[in-house]
Amino acid sequence: MSTLALLARNRLALAGLIVMGLVVLLALVTPLLPLPDPDVTDTGNRFLPPFSEGALLGTDHLGRDQLSRLLWGTRLSLAVGFAAATIAAVLGAAVGIIAGYYGGRVDNLIMRGVDMLMAFPYILLALAIVAALGPGLLNALIAVAAVNIPFFARNIRGITVGIANREFIDAARLAGMNDARIILSEVLPNVIPVIVIAMSTTVGWMILETAGLSFLGLGSQPPQADLGSMLGEARAALITSPHTSVVPGAMILIIVMAINLLGDGVRDALDPRLRSGALTRPMAATLVRREDPAPEPQGDDVLSLCDLQTQFHVKHRVYRAVGGVSLGVKPGECLGIIGESGSGKSVTALSVMGLVASPPGVITGGAVHYKGEDLVGAPYGRLRDLRGREVAYIFQDPLATLHPLYKVGDQLVEAIRVHHALSDSEARARALGLLRDVRIPNAESRLDSFPHELSGGMRQRVGIAMALANDPEVIIADEPTTALDVTVQAQILSLLDTLRREKGLAIVFITHDFGVVAQLCDRVAVMYAGRIVEEGPTRALLEAPAHPYTRRLIACVPELGEGKRRLHAIPGLPPAVNDLPSGCAFAPRCDKAQPACRQGEIALDAYGPRRLRCLYPETELEGTA
Amino acid sequence: MSLALRLENLSKSFAVGKRLFGAPKGHVHAVHPVTLDVPEGETLGIVGESGCGKSTLARMLVGLLAPSGGHIEIEGQPLDNADPAQFGKRIQYVFQDPISSLNPRKTIRQIMEAPLKRLHGMARAARDKRISEIFAQVNLREEFLERYPHEFSGGQAQRIGIARALAAEARILILDEPVSALDVSVQAQVLNLLADLKARLGLTYLFISHDLAVVEAVSDRVAVLYFGSVVEVGRAEDVFSAPRHPYTKLLADSAPVVGRALSPPESRETELPDPLNPPKGCAFRARCPNAGPRCAEEVPQLEGETGQVACFHPLR
Amino acid sequence: MGRYILKRLVSAVPVLLGITVIVFAIMAMIPGDPATAILGSYATPENVEKLNRDLGLDKPAVQRYFIWLWNMVQGDFGRSFSLNRPVLEEVLDRFGATLVLAGTSFVLCSVIGVAAGVVSAARQYGLADKAITFAVLLGISIPSFFLGMMMILIFAVQLRWFPASGMWPIYGDRTLPVLVTHLTMPALALAVVATGVVARLSRSAMLEVLRQDYIRTARAKGVPERGVIWRHALRAAMVSILPVLGIQAGFVLSGAVYIEMVFQWPGVGRMLVDAILKRDILLVQGGVVLVAACYVMFNIVVDVAQSLLDPRIKT
């Protein structure tokens, strides 16, 4: 959506835009209006109240027409505010871009200067500048602009550093561009939105500042008046004739408020994160909007999902991230879920305990049964009680998933104490035991480490310890080794395997690596476009995949020990989950596809221990469909 | 057979704890002196774990980082401290993160035109013709040219990145984890495309990855990097199936393989050495099952004829 | 920790020197002849020359700077000609009043601002959030001096709840309750803008943090929502809120200048404005340097607090 359209959709911003437009229009046409001269005094008619004859807003202490002074003053205040903002933005951005782009010593020197300027409470600097240059509106403008340059410089520098480290800057260099060209054509276009945002959110502030200096008598000098000096002059008669103060004060308020509304709108429209609605806060549990009645629990699985459906509602689009997934794990069993990025593995896993970010996530159907109890409909209190105690999670990136500011030991202690009324020392002793269980060397001293002080492998061990803290029945591990190096991955995998055998844990293990599945899991389910397409015992499934997708996915992954060769790629891309084809989602890429594949639902049929969702399987499976 | 690329004792160290004036607090040796030859038309794979200096090495080879020592020779020409534009015509780079390597505010056409204009000074018509040619080579439709990067999937964006590298008409490509950000099914597409381009245009590749299986599948020779040093170089089919360096063996044993039982290849808890205080002797010593007294004293050098290994007690 | 504090104190020295250089350089830009400005245009040339010599204005600028600096180090900030008393005495007298005002406002804006921001984020798009967002918008849009004037009009003149101006009554005891009645209106008027800014920032910092993976981890552990918000999220959000509180302290000090004018508060801000209008340069220089130095020290306190909060900062 275009920036303007976005802006117009924001009702508050639109209101700001309209008010601002009116004010600017008034300011522009002021010289054309039939107004009395704003500076002509008429001491006979001092302090006329508003709505007096010939003076709609009354007169001030020298009998000057308030309306005329107000409009001329608005004109002046706006001009000065915008000028100051523009000067500060241009100079500050230039300084910030240069410092951020060149980095190193240039950056260091410039930023120390900037820090020095920011070491003043800003008004001291402004006062010093006005003191040196003498009172006057132009000098106040210079002071306000100068004082704000460091803020812009710092802000823009931060953004520029981020951009200068992006790979497209390197690419531009390799394409033969020099620094000046890179700054102008690669960096600047990416910084401009930030400059605009910074400007639109500070113009109001600058208008306030110049008005402030005028209020103190350091800005515009009589008889010329901007809004600030009108207010300053009216102060003496505040009690006797309040209207002379209220009129200019209210005008400043209206202008600045309109600008701020508009500025927020501009920011929201230009900030890509706000654009995608990413800055919404996930709620404590995923929203549930289930139309059909919940399915009944079946079988002896400790955890079973039944036709689970989870969607993301973003603006008017609906992403069917999980489109009816049925799965189960038995006590002590390890179930693998494998699939490509975006196939819905994580969302499936997070739906179990209502941890899908919501908004935009919604569970729209199906059930999750834990020992026969439906968790999808469960109240938050019940869900919270089961989280970590009965069903625990291990996440992918252990640096991001541990709280950076709390000691590892404290995080473990907390995990224990939210579910068990233990004293701090008891919980600590238990935490120590957990660290030993996951084979962390020097466990005692590691209790007092912060996550950033540990290596990736150690952090993931802490993650595992935390999951084990309350002896859960089920552990859901979402790609716990993907962020780790192979040698560390091997250690973590074998640790998980030992633990699960020792403790009889049921594990749901999510991965995209067939090697990992083969080594760790008893059973495996293959996901594609939010659904399970095939499921079965790991050995059988890997040796004789029945679904065309499974077979070709296995074939396109190179395996160690097969030497240099050509890979069997699958053409095309997985479908977007907000635009799924009807029938088999794999049909557009499947070389066995027939017209029948594209018509209607294809069921996930059971064949003995295996299940399959395909009309023309690669191998005939035994058992009844 | 002529050499496409020749590195002689190429090394890089970064100063850490820099101050405004005066000496920095210490140095991190990201790449220890590396000597490697890459003959024309070869694919040399480079594997190693995170932080072992793969990308630093690659960035030196295209002039994005100035080496701290040693020499680079590209197609017989020494290019030690030249600027990236000079490198650009001979050697190009394909980035790990395909989306981030495209400027979000430029159309694909603008992105493709930059090397043609800046490196080869082509006129408008010539540029358009050349872009069409390249897009045909990488199986991209020309209608993509007027779009912006965010409209593309990772696999498509990586093709565009490859197309841009081809536009410079360099005959050597550095591929820095070109498929790590991609999904397996797309990864295979891109790897096959790279193989086709190489066969058709006679390119030379330096293929960097942390995925042993991928490296083995695409490379003629493989160099294994550990803690900034090359510890083993050998033919792709030998390096992992019959490793000579203990670290190579550890890597090969750690990779999860269908049909192999799960057992920790290392009994000890391992950590990489502290780069600010590198240990004396062999950097792998603390993790090495073969370590002897000499390993604690001397740094092993890369030696050997066809397959080279830097180890005092190699496995073979 | 002790070493870190020491290190920060040492690193403040060049900043303080920089401040003196900047102040001196700005003041050296004054066009014309300060002595003429002081004595007025009817002064005799002899008098002007004598004053120039007294002020040391006949020497080159660099030398003058070092003389000024050396005197300041010894505690001699010169003499204010308009008040005819030592600058240091005058500034110290006034600074207490400013500290009471600005300090109260700062505490108010930090506590109310952060709390409002957290509530607003926790109830994103709820009624509380909308109300707070609107109040914040109003707060950051209203000029504090106008707000102060309106408060006088309503609460002092109409309702007679609070005295209209001053810090102490002219006659009567100087007790805490008396101070509080005088302080309430100016402190509130001064706090409004900063509270708005702090609330706004706290809200977005909280929203940012609440999306992080470690919040999901906390929820997955079964931590109750209140713990998630106030323990996990706020702690992490404080890392970005705290520096802003440091900056806001500067804004509160700055805003104090207006509020002191409106409420006739006997602080350093009013003194500075008077000094500028009277071109009392030594008083301006001394006042600016002293207040800026205090602000630098305050920011060191903020930095130390930040390092206590965030273990990733190398101490």
Ligand SMILES: Nc1ncnc2c1ncn2[C@@H]1O[C@H](COP(=O)(O)OP(=O)(O)OP(=O)(O)O)[C@@H](O)[C@H]1O
């Ligand atoms: N917050 C969100 N807003 C909108 N869509 C989302 C959100 N989170 C996930 N999705 C969508 O849900 C689908 C499934 O995502 P999910 O994270 O479960 O995939 P995954 O299989 O775990 O992939 P990966 O291997 O990358 O972890 C994707 O198409 C994604 O676009």
Ligand code: SF4
């Ligand atoms: S149902 Fe048809 S299109 Fe789908 S995988 Fe099976 S054969 Fe292919």
Ligand code: SF4
């Ligand atoms: S040199 Fe010694 S320590 Fe290093 S790898 Fe060889 S045997 Fe191991």
Ligand SMILES: [Mg+2]
């Ligand atoms: Mg995932």
